[in-house]
Amino acid sequence: MVTGVEDLDRLSLRERFGWWQGGGRLPAAAGESPWLGVVQALTMPLVRELRHPEESAEELSEAEFDRFLRVADEVLSFLEECRLMSGHEVLTRRLALASALAESGISLPDSPLTADRVVRQVIAVVTPDRLAEASRLGPVWTTLESAEILRLRHLKQLIRLALGLRDHLGDTGSAATVSSWLPVCSALP
Incomplete structure (x- = not known):
């Protein structure tokens, strides 16, 4: 038991x-x-x-x-x-x-x-508003409070994991969306 x-x-x-x-x-x-x-x-x-x-x-x-x-x-x-x-x-x-x-x-x-299904879930979370916020806050992340830094790190984690699945995506639109996140990812803590 x-x-x-x-x-x-x-x-x-x-x-x-x-x-x-x-x-x-x-x-x-x-x-x-x-x-x-x-x-x-x-x-x-x-x-x-x-x-x-x-x-x-x-x-x-x-x-x-x-x-x-x-x-x-x-x-x-x-x-x-x-x-x-x-x-x-x-x-x-x-x-x-x-x-x-x-x-x-x-x-x-x-x-x-499957990669396509899970990446679609990520795309639903990594919204344009979150990306815009990340682009704005990424360069000044050291001045932010801990909770904000954690939110940015969570976003970066999702982006990095989705980027790792790009080559396994059958949906070219999803692959292009994920690829477009690369510049934001590099600016995050």
Whole structure:
């Protein structure tokens, strides 16, 4: 029985995802930190499997990768809805999974974590208004308060991760949009 993250860590990747799909959840009062542990227990080995399948003891099929990626997306949505993880953190984790999937060479065009789908989510967040603000504040970021600097760093993180997916985008419009962010990115802290 899984009552904490340490129990998940003892399970195979198939068992970890089976736990979630079987209705497994942490106790209601668990809080953010244990849930972050659940996300890491699910997504970090999945990223490793996608990037280095030759080192795997589990030999996962494409159907299993597809199922696990869908479950990972479901977990992230659950945590965002329950306010156990910020929208920014959820999006950066989706970008990491999209990157691992893109680099794996596995074709899962219907996955919620394809490069195109996740980059469209980034484009919805990296609005022209945010880019204009970043262009204005980037050069003077050392004079800003900590909260503003953190917002600029979060924006830069999203831009950098999206730029890393450019070569995997099938949508040329999205690729062009992401490419247009490069000058702003270089001005951010």
